[in-house]
Amino acid sequence: MIRHxxxxxxxxxxxxxxxxxxxxxxxxLPEQIxxxxxxxxGVDLGVNPGNAxxxxxxxxxxxxxxxxxxxxxAHRAVIKExxxxxxxxxAAIQFEI
Amino acid sequence: MIRHxxxxxxxxxxxxxxxxxxxxxxxxLPEQIxxxxxxxxGVDLGVNPGNAxxxxxxxxxxxxxxxxxxxxxAHRAVIKExxxxxxxxxAAIQFEI
Numbered sequence: 203m204i205r206h207x208x209x210x211x212x213x214x215x216x217x218x219x220x221x222x223x224x225x226x227x228x229x230x231l232p233e234q235i236x237x238x239x240x241x242x243x244g245v246d247l248g249v250n251p252g253n254a255x256x257x258x259x260x261x262x263x264x265x266x267x268x269x270x271x272x273x274x275x276a277h278r279a280v281i282k283e284x285x286x287x288x289x290x291x292x293a294a295i296q297f298e299i
Numbered sequence: 300m301i302r303h304x305x306x307x308x309x310x311x312x313x314x315x316x317x318x319x320x321x322x323x324x325x326x327x328l329p330e331q332i333x334x335x336x337x338x339x340x341g342v343d344l345g346v347n348p349g350n351a352x353x354x355x356x357x358x359x360x361x362x363x364x365x366x367x368x369x370x371x372x373a374h375r376a377v378i379k380e381x382x383x384x385x386x387x388x389x390a391a392i393q394f395e396i
Contacts, residue, residue: 204344205341206394207356209390221316240344242396243394244302245394246373246393246394249362250369250391252391253392254331255392257394259356261353265344268346269329269346270345272347293351293388293390294350294351295341295343295350295351295354296343297339
């Protein structure tokens with residue numbers, strides 16, 4: 203199986219609700235994208251300085267399942283509407299579990 | 300519960316085995332740090348350009364459990380010996396699950 207992780211850092215001028223809006227929109231994706239096996243998203247708890255703002259991590263059976271998610275219109279719509287306007291940084295990975 | 304994620308990007312002059320050595324060292328931590336509930340680490344699969352090199356993600360009951368991991372001598376030793384010499388970039392987050 204494959205775990206996918208994205209860490210987003212939002213711009214300092216992003217509205218206070220931007221991070222929560224991203225998380226809420228991401229959490230609606232599993233019911234729209236059948237290849238998702240597990241899905242977790244959340245806002246940084248503030249334990250450490252310098253952290254990213256928002257995380258999303260998901261699990262898929264294989265690379266095809268991940269690509270279905272990556273390119274799914276519902277996912278692209280969340281990126282375009284909720285993430286792109288406020289994104290300062292992004293780090294991502296897909297690895298075998 | 301809390302999920303912790305770290306994404307590392309290694310320097311381009313890091314030896315080829317550096318990423319696998321990091322993953323192997325990280326995967327030995329759950330047997331040394333009692334507060335770890337789940338642990339996964341892996342090397343980027345190469346599906347997307349611009350990805351990080353190595354990921355580690357772990358789950359803890361609470362903030363205290365995460366801090367036990369963060370500050371544990373076995374964890375600090377892995378960072379010092381296997382990660383710091385080759386680290387170019389790092390993104391991290393802790394979020395509630």
